[in-house]
Amino acid sequence: MGNVRYYDVLIIGAGPIGIACALECKKANLSYVVLEKGTLVNSLYNYPLDMTFFSTSEKLEIDDIPFMSVNPKPKRIEALEYYRRVATGNNLHIRLFEKVLSVEKNEGVFTILSEKTTYKATHLIVATGFYDIPKLLNVSGENLPKVSHYYKEAHFYTMQKVIVVGASNSAVDAALEIWRKGGEVTMVVRGKGIGDRVKYWVKPDIENRIAEGSIKAYFESELEEIKENEVTISTQKGKVTLPNNYVIALTGYRPNFEFLEKLGVKLSKDGKYYPTYNEQTMETNLPGLYLAGVICGGMDTHLWFIENSVIHAKQIVNHIVSKNI
Structure with missing residues (x-):
């Protein structure tokens, strides 16, 4: 000692x-x-x-x-x-x-x-x-290499179909940045809308991009399954399957x-x-x-x-x- x-x-x-x-x-x-x-x-x-x-x-x-x-x-x-x-x-x-x-x-x-x-x-x-x-989604396929619980920068996702899970500051920032770098972004949000604690100068931006259809958003929805080339989302209107390259789960x-x-x-x-x-x-x-x-x-x-x-x-x-x- x-x-x-x-x-x-x-x-x-x-x-x-x-x-x-x-x-x-x-x-x-x-x-x-x-x-x-x-x-x-x-x-x-x-x-x-x-x-x-x-x-x-x-x-x-x-x-x-x-x-x-x-x-x-x-x-x-x-x-x-x-x-x-x-x-x-x-x-x-x-x-x-x-x-x-x-x-x-x-x-x-x-x-x-x-x-x-x-x-x-x-x-x-x-x-x-x-x-x-990270708080895990606990869904099938979450351990696939294409799934990340952290986001660093947008360029990597250029021309890719990207699912962003969550509606916090980090999720909103990722969705906007990836969309602006040429990614096809779909947000999956458990709540009814973008989070109340999202930065006040960013919230109108994301809401306008969703309203105009530039970024697709499924509210009151959850990711149900992740596969190599697609994901399944459980929505209020039933299950939706989308082609997908990457999932960024920013759920906290x-x-x-x-x-x-x-x-x-x-x-x-x-x-x-x-x-x-x-x-x-x-x-x-x-x-x-x-x-x-x-x-x-x-x-x-x-x-x-x-x-x-x-x-x-x-x-x-x-x-x-x-x-x-």
């Missing part, structure tokens, strides 16, 4: 909120380390290439460090640059591409085994977000509840899987274990986002410091 590293705080996840927690730990003179299984702000990196944030740049700032963007609402590439500069400019202790394999707590100390080494920490912060596990994502349960965090039994934590301190039912960011919302992943959960970092570190006074 000679290579075990000891810290006051170990943070899992190097997204914007994990970075904010690291900054607070540094300011409080706490020894800390951040472990991230992917690249820096891994979820943002995997967003669509040309994505525009709903929030303005100042609301995405960490610790009053200015976020300068060309337009009021920044794009993905600007956010990547901003959070990278925050992390590197403050010399934060972040270890990338180092997945956490297991966590155990004994006698008030967490032992964290990663892919590369073993750590011990008095406090643990989980800021892992929710973008890693969920936190890693299994990981939380292994840690000992209690989850609600109502299907929402809300984790148990103190809203003032962000400490869970397991002393010394804290949650930060969107992971606090259970299945309601829209409750927390960057601009309203950055405060979690200060709440957590203030509580940790108060315990040591």
Whole structure:
């Protein structure tokens, strides 16, 4: 055990909120380390290439460090640059591409085994977000290579027949971008219309494209079966079979509840899987274990986002410091 590293705080996840927690730990003179299984702000990196944030740049700032963007609402590439500069400019202790394999707590100390080494920490912060596990459709053919639960850019789908499942911001953006790059787009939407939380400057665009017939949409419908060259949709008027090249199922994502349960965090039994934590301190039912960011919302992943959960970092570190006074 000679290579075990000891810290006051170990943070899992190097997204914007994990970075904010690291900054607070540094300011409080706490020894800390951040472990991230992917690249820096891994979820943002995997967003669509040309994505525009709903929030303005100042609301995405960490610790009053200015976020300068060309337009009021920044794009993905600007956010990547901003959070990278925050992390590197403050010399934060972040270890990338180092997945956490297991966590155990004994006698008030967490032992964290990663892919590369073993750590011990008095406090643990989980800021892992929710973008890693897609909500599956659970239909036949979902495992075919032509099916994806993530969307990167439109060019790949030029001159292809594409089904986009969902009516959230990501689904609407994908449908519009693919259509504008020459793809034949059909949307399959469980609800009666485009989602209420779709960006207000985008919603009229998609609704007009549907109204004019440029993009086909089946509302109150669900994808029933996916085959190599076609899909079957269950609609209000019966089943419809369409020729198809690709399916992009953008039906949302969920936190890693299994990981939380292994840690000992209690989850609600109502299907929402809300984790148990103190809203003032962000400490869970397991002393010394804290949650930060969107992971606090259970299945309601829209409750927390960057601009309203950055405060979690200060709440957590203030509580940790108060315990040591």
